[in-house]
Amino acid sequence: MLRVQRCLASPGKRAYHDLVTFPATGKPVVAHGPPGYSAVSGHTVTVFGSTGFLGRYLVSKLAKMGTQVIVPYREEDEARHLKPMGDLGQIVRMEWDIRSDEQIAECVRHSDVVYNLVGRDYETKNFDYHSVHVAGAEKIAAVSAQCGVSQLVHVSHLNASVSSPSKFYQTKALGEERVKAVFPTATIVRPGSMYGFEDRLLNQIAISPWWWKLNQGKTQIRPAHILDVAQVLADLMATPQVSRTLMLPGPSTLTYAYLLDLVSAVTLRSFHSYAPEIPRGIATAVAQVAQAVWWPIVSPDEVTRRFMDDSNVPGDWEELGITPTEIEPLALKYLRRYRTTDTYTEPVAFPARPSVVSA
Numbered sequence: 001m002l003r004v005q006r007c008l009a010s011p012g013k014r015a016y017h018d019l020v021t022f023p024a025t026g027k028p029v030v031a032h033g034p035p036g037y038s039a040v041s042g043h044t045v046t047v048f049g050s051t052g053f054l055g056r057y058l059v060s061k062l063a064k065m066g067t068q069v070i071v072p073y074r075e076e077d078e079a080r081h082l083k084p085m086g087d088l089g090q091i092v093r094m095e096w097d098i099r100s101d102e103q104i105a106e107c108v109r110h111s112d113v114v115y116n117l118v119g120r121d122y123e124t125k126n127f128d129y130h131s132v133h134v135a136g137a138e139k140i141a142a143v144s145a146q147c148g149v150s151q152l153v154h155v156s157h158l159n160a161s162v163s164s165p166s167k168f169y170q171t172k173a174l175g176e177e178r179v180k181a182v183f184p185t186a187t188i189v190r191p192g193s194m195y196g197f198e199d200r201l202l203n204q205i206a207i208s209p210w211w212w213k214l215n216q217g218k219t220q221i222r223p224a225h226i227l228d229v230a231q232v233l234a235d236l237m238a239t240p241q242v243s244r245t246l247m248l249p250g251p252s253t254l255t256y257a258y259l260l261d262l263v264s265a266v267t268l269r270s271f272h273s274y275a276p277e278i279p280r281g282i283a284t285a286v287a288q289v290a291q292a293v294w295w296p297i298v299s300p301d302e303v304t305r306r307f308m309d310d311s312n313v314p315g316d317w318e319e320l321g322i323t324p325t326e327i328e329p330l331a332l333k334y335l336r337r338y339r340t341t342d343t344y345t346e347p348v349a350f351p352a353r354p355s356v357v358s359a
């Protein structure tokens with residue numbers, strides 16, 4: 001809106017408020033151009049982890065504001081879909097390796113804001129949780145500090161804790177500590193499990209319901225909408241650095257049993273009612289055997305996480321000016337593809353929320 005007013009008031013001219021100077025570096029940022037897709041915000045931003053689920057939405061939101069986005073990639077094809085999200089020259093793809101200081105420096109050299117969304121739910125033979133969430137996160141923060149980056153936003157997890165029985169959550173917490181040690185003003189963002197088109201929550205429940213019946217479906221989860229989290233991250237670029245941890249749990253506490261019912265009601269398929277309830281010992285043994293193949297199926301740490309309730313902390317949404325979205329109104333949008341041709345257009349009858357489930 002401000003941009004539109006500016007254009008109408010003084011077409012083609014820059015105003016004083018278009019100029020921002022970063023206190024740390026003294027680097028000037030000059031916004032210019034028309035509003036929207038072809039705008040130039042003057043900012044250059046690097047998004048590590050841009051090829052992932054959250055990354056695509058963040059890059060899209062940043063590019064829409066006319067920001068030049070550096071998108072580091074490991075596999076070129078994984079970054080192709082990002083290119084049309086911005087105007088010509090605004091999305092710059094760069095190959096990188098999380099172990100290389102030089103390549104990280106290349107990626108952040110011209111940036112005033114850096115986002116680190118890098119994370120992995122499972123370990124591989126080349127990268128364990130520690131190398132990605134702790135060593136990798138520290139390297140990105142340290143190199144960004146050396147290169148004079150003004151603002152670092154590091155994405156962790158709602159359940160990050162050094163005392164967690166899950167190695168994933170433990171390393172996420174250790175990573176936060178290391179990032180803060182080398183980049184003290186960094187913003188740590190802790191979202192809950194996220195849902196959306198490419199999620200590993202609703203889609204996985206629809207595909208493999210038996211993995212979500214662990215713990216008799218009693219585990220409590222606070223799912224957050226991917227677009228809400230991406231909006232918070234994008235807004236952080238335009239606000240002064242928030243040097244603390246932001247909690248982003250979903251608006252409601254749900255159980256896996258409720259989510260199984262919801263997915264079943266929306267997809268009009270009742271697979272989950274036939275799926276067996278697997279005891280924890282057997283699930284862990286199966287997950288250990290599954291490590292022998294080279295594609296991700298389920299990891300033993302994931303089984304541990306299926307028995308852990310999401311952290312019961314208040315969210316920081318209100319302060320950030322965003323109202324988090326409930327899962328039910330969006331479930332059909334993300335799950336309709338699991339319906340059959342016969343039921344594709346049928347209306348949905350949502351299951352009743354049981355008493356343990358709260359808003």
Ligand SMILES: NC(=O)c1ccc[n+]([C@@H]2O[C@H](COP(=O)([O-])OP(=O)(O)OC[C@H]3O[C@@H](n4cnc5c(N)ncnc54)[C@H](OP(=O)(O)O)[C@@H]3O)[C@@H](O)[C@H]2O)c1
Nearest residue numbers: 049050051052053054074098117118119127191192193194
């Ligand atoms: N999804 C959720 O429900 C959820 C909930 C809370 C917090 N988070 C956190 O939010 C962040 C983004 O989540 P997401 O769902 O977008 O994750 P994602 O889809 O799994 O994407 C992860 C990103 O990290 C990159 N990455 C992973 N291992 C790497 C390595 N060894 N070297 C370089 N890059 C590597 C991936 O690059 P490649 O494409 O090259 O593999 C990808 O761009 C993560 O830190 C995640 O832990 C996610």
